[in-house]
Amino acid sequence: SVSTMIPLLPPELIKWVLRKVPAMLWVVYTFVYLVTSYNAIYLWLQAPAHEPPRLLPLSNLGLLLLTSYTLSMSSMGVAHLFAVVCNPGVIIPPAAPPAEMRSPRFCQFCPGRSWKPLRAHHCRDCDACVFMRHHHCFMIGNCVGWGNQKSFIMFLLYGALALAFSFMLLASAAARWFWAACT
Numbered sequence: 001s002v003s004t005m006i007p008l009l010p011p012e013l014i015k016w017v018l019r020k021v022p023a024m025l026w027v028v029y030t031f032v033y034l035v036t037s038y039n040a041i042y043l044w045l046q047a048p049a050h051e052p053p054r055l056l057p058l059s060n061l062g063l064l065l066l067t068s069y070t071l072s073m074s075s076m077g078v079a080h081l082f083a084v085v086c087n088p089g090v091i092i093p094p095a096a097p098p099a100e101m102r103s104p105r106f107c108q109f110c111p112g113r114s115w116k117p118l119r120a121h122h123c124r125d126c127d128a129c130v131f132m133r134h135h136h137c138f139m140i141g142n143c144v145g146w147g148n149q150k151s152f153i154m155f156l157l158y159g160a161l162a163l164a165f166s167f168m169l170l171a172s173a174a175a176r177w178f179w180a181a182c183t
Contacts (some may be wrong), residue, residue, distance in 0.1 A: 021138050021139060022139065025080065029073065029080075033069075033070075036170055037066060068165070072165050073162050076158035076159045079151055079154040080159075082151035083137075083151040084140045086151055087148070088126075088148045089131035089146035089147040089148075090126070091129040108122075109124070117131065119131065120132070120133065126142070126143050130145040131145055131146045132149070
């Protein structure tokens with residue numbers, strides 16, 4: 001349990017902070033996007049001075065990188081938003097088992113001990129049974145289940161792509177800075 005790992009903080013504070021993680025991640029996304037796009041793209045890939053003025057003062061490579069980076073970060077943000085707001089597959093409590101089921105299972109934690117189908121598990125953080133529940137993810141503040149699993153996987157893939165793109169852009173900007181400082 002989280003409260004046994006950090007005995008100095010009250011459990012209510014830990015749960016409050018963990019509920020706010022999805023909102024805090026949007027601040028981190030924005031900060032990383034602004035730092036990377038300014039330091040790696042705007043400073044190093046500006047249009048040459050002899051060209052006519054443009055709306056964005058970037059070279060063709062800079063415009064391509066800015067567009068690609070913006071698309072990767074936007075895709076990650078949209079996938080994150082869908083994973084947060086989609087219903088993970090919560091089973092509504094007054095559910096009754098089908099008549100052809102011989103020995104139905106009932107949740108011992110849900111109020112009214114509602115029926116839960118096979119492959120449904122109770123989440124203590126959400127206080128509900130979720131169909132095809134994988135885990136409760138603090139990054140989305142929700143369970144990952146049947147209803148939002150695709151969005152969560154897309155969030156992870158787009159996040160990995162955006163992270164690799166950020167690292168590549170910042171590393172190339174640092175290399176250009178170091179090369180300019182040495183020569």
